[in-house]
Amino acid sequence: GGSRLIAAMLGLAAATLVARHLTPAELGVWAMALAVQGYALHLGEFGLRSVATAEASATEGGPFALLERYLRLRLVLSAIVVLLVVAVSALLVPDHLGLIALASLSIIAIALMVDWVPLVEGRHKTASLLLLTRPLLFCSGLLLLPGASTPEQVAVIFLLSWIGAAIATWLVLARHRAGGVRRATSPLDDRRMLRLGWPLMGVTLTNQVLMSADLLIVGLVVGTAAAGQYYLAGAVSVAGLVFANAAGQLSLARLGRWRRDPKAWHRALAQDLKKSMVAALIAGTGLALIAPNLMPLAFGEAYRSAASLLPWFVPWLVLQHASAVLQAAITTTQRRRALLEANLFALLILAIGIAGLMLVGLHAFSVTTALAALALTRAAAEGAKIALLLDDVGRIGDRTEARNSGAGGTQYQEQS
Secondary structure: OHHHHHHHHHHHHHHHHHHHHOOHHHHHHHHHHHHHHHHHHHHHHOOHHHHHHHHHHHOOOOHHHHHHHHHHHHHHHHHHHHHHHHHHHHHHOHHHHHHHHHHHHHHHHHHOOOOHHHHHOOOHHHHHHHHHHHHHHHHHHHHHOOOOOOHHHHHHHHHHHHHHHHHHHHHHHHHOOOOOOOOOOOOOOHHHHHHHHHHHHHHHHHHHHHHHHHHHHHHHHHOHHHHHHHHHHHHHHHHOOHHHHHHHHHHHHHHHHHOOOHHHHHHHHHHHHHHHHHHHHHHHHHHHHHHHHHHHHHHOHHHHHHHHHHHHHHHHHHHHHHHHHHHHHHHHOOOHHHHHHHHHHHHHHHHHHHHHHHHHOHHHOOHHHHHHHHHHHHHHHHHHHHHHHHHHHHOHHHHHHHHHOHHHHHHHHHHO
């Protein structure tokens, strides 16, 4: 939790430095390239990191038994995705081919990161420090190279920071080869790893769409300068999710112990939601009242429009606090399909909202009004996801009772 907080602060510092290096239009181009990199990353990862992290402790030989297979699959899939991204970019946006290629190449370095190994082995301090390596390198590069005045130059620093972070994980791995939990089960084969990975890839990919589809629409329809303002407001809002992420991690760690006791599970979930929503109100108040006054000081007068957008991101920020806890809670019940269904429903609502705004015509509004409407559409999609998650949570007790009864247990397992 501490390392995530520091990483979020470093991420905000990096956004500040990038914004001061680039014009709003250039920042918009960089933000759109980052969005493309995000899609490429989730496709290339294919959920394999989560699979390896979850299964390594139950595998004879620990994480090292899976490491070679994991790396081979990650590198092959990532290389294919990079080639596809470069090919599509050459056809559709040849002017920005170099920028997108540099940003997308980072997923190869990310594939080589083995920071999940110390996490599996219980070396949490080491894993926490490795989490900070990449944002530290990125911020250092931006500070040491103040002449990075184009998106392409920022992309070079971005790529080098990921390469440096990957090297750091291997240096740590070489020093701590021993360790890890050993249990007598066979390592997963390629097909099994891919079969376990694709639902997780679906969840992360839809999350990426929910986080960046509106940004891409802004850049393509309203313009890259508006995209820069929208990206910056979104980046500040994401920094306010530190407490939401922490609440989700804590719920994930503690709710599993009451998996077979629905009443205790629901009571614990209610407590976690209450604490998370208190944090949401504090973060939302800060985002609406304090942050707009600080943004021009941090990023410069060129981004004053981004400051005026922050209050419109408050509903999404508040809903994210509830969503984080609910997703963690359902994860403890091992219902990955429910999470994917909720994300797909939210994606549908987002698509309908964006389509409606497109039909009305974003150009019919002022730029600020159009961007505010898109921020509220993102919040509506998050609300739709929460509604589906709450419905699933409400039926947890019924499923547990069915599972604990004889014939009903078989029916529950088949439905799951």
